[in-house]
Amino acid sequence: GNSVTQMEGPVTLSEEAFLTINCTYTATGYPSLFWYVQYPGEGLQLLLKATKADDKGSNKGFEATYRKETTSFHLEKGSVQVSDSAVYFCALSGSGNTGKLIFGQGTTLQVKP
Amino acid sequence: GAGVSQTPSNKVTEKGKYVELRCDPISGHTALYWYRQSLGQGPEFLIYFQGTGAADDSGLPNDRFFAVRPEGSVSTLKIQRTERGDSAVYLCASSLRGSSSAGNEQFFGPGTRLTVL
Numbered sequence: 001g002n003s004v005t006q007m008e009g010p011v012t013l014s015e016e017a018f019l020t021i022n023c024t025y026t027a028t029g030y031p032s033l034f035w036y037v038q039y040p041g042e043g044l045q046l047l048l049k050a051t052k053a054d055d056k057g058s059n060k061g062f063e064a065t066y067r068k069e070t071t072s073f074h075l076e077k078g079s080v081q082v083s084d085s086a087v088y089f090c091a092l093s094g095s096g097n098t099g100k101l102i103f104g105q106g107t108t109l110q111v112k113p
Numbered sequence: 114g115a116g117v118s119q120t121p122s123n124k125v126t127e128k129g130k131y132v133e134l135r136c137d138p139i140s141g142h143t144a145l146y147w148y149r150q151s152l153g154q155g156p157e158f159l160i161y162f163q164g165t166g167a168a169d170d171s172g173l174p175n176d177r178f179f180a181v182r183p184e185g186s187v188s189t190l191k192i193q194r195t196e197r198g199d200s201a202v203y204l205c206a207s208s209l210r211g212s213s214s215a216g217n218e219q220f221f222g223p224g225t226r227l228t229v230l
Contacts, residue, residue, distance in 0.1 A: 004155075036221075043117075044156070044204065044221040089155050098169045099208065099217050100146060103155030 002027040002094050006104035013080055013111050021075040021107045023064075023090035031092040033057075033066050033073040034101065038087045047075075047088070080111045115139070117222035119205050125228045126195055134190040134225045138207030145188050146219060147180055148204040156204055162188060195229045202226050 007022040025031065035047040035057070048057030053068035062077045073090060090104040118137045126132050138145050143164055148156035158172040162182045170180075177195075182188040192199055206219040 032217075043223045044206075046218050046220075049218070091155070093217070098161045098163070099144060099210075099219070100158045100161050100169060100172070101148075101156070101206075101219060102158065105153070105155050 002031065002092060002102050004090050004092055004102055004104040006088075006090050006107050008105075008107070010108040010110055013109070015082055015111055015113050016079045017111075019075070019077040019080045019084075019109065021088055021090075021109070023073045023075065023104060025071050025073065025090075025092050027071075027092055027094055029094065030068075031094050033064070034091045034093070035062070035064055035073070035075050036089045036091060036103075038089070038106075040086065044089070080109070082111045082113055085109055085111045117205055117207055117220050119203075119222040119225050121225060122223065123226045123228075125230065127230050128195060128197060130195050130229075132192050132195055132227065134192075134203050134227070136188045136190070136205030136207075136222060138186065138188070138205070139220055140186075142207035142209055142220075143185070144208045144210055144217075144219075145182060146206045146208075147188070147190050148206065150202045150204055150224070152201075159190070159203075192227075195227075197229050200227055200229045 003026045032051045034049045037047045048059040050057040050066035056065045087106045091101045120135045145162040147159040150156040161169040165185045177193045180190045202224040204224045205222045208219045
């Protein structure tokens with residue numbers, strides 16, 4: 001069945017450091033891929049998405065490229081801020097199904113000033 | 114506009130009791146999803162409604178769990194004979210439509226934290 005695997009956290013970085021959070025997936029067909037973020041005390045919110053191979057999703061300085069050849073959707077940001085401290089979830093929605101999301105286990109990011 | 118709301122925000126109950134969790138989706142959203150998130154894990158899909166009907170209930174763990182959406186708006190997740198293993202945060206999400214073909218965005222509520230003693 002479909003699944004998502006994320007790198008384990010926590011990830012601790014200094015402000016302005018480069019961020020990569022790895023995400024790989026297993027799916028049949030052509031899933032849509034998402035990154036959701038959960039800030040402390042808040043609900044899940046969509047950060048970015050990509051719906052087909054080679055698409056790049058971007059938002060708030062974050063980027064992720066849908067790589068079908070490596071079944072990956074790694075999240076990157078060139079210069080993190082303290083306000084980026086949160087839990088990040090990679091997710092997929094399988095092609096031709098109901099839109100239900102399958103999530104990875106989440107990666108906690110802590111950015112120190 | 115108003116987002117997805119869930120009530121109660123916290124629910125503490127005793128093993129064996131019955132609980133109901135409520136979700137108010139964004140107005141006009143036809144698709145509604147329930148997920149369960151255990152500590153340190155990502156959300157796990159429970160059930161999906163398109164309008165009033167449960168189009169996919171493959172994620173419900175057993176027959177103690179049931180959900181309804183009688184008028185195609187508010188949904189209630191019902192858990193009978195609760196067990197300690199049911200303790201988790203129950204999340205509700207809605208989207209304009211259920212199709213995944215366009216990377217349809219789901220909007221999540223704040224969740225209900227259920228604790229079974």
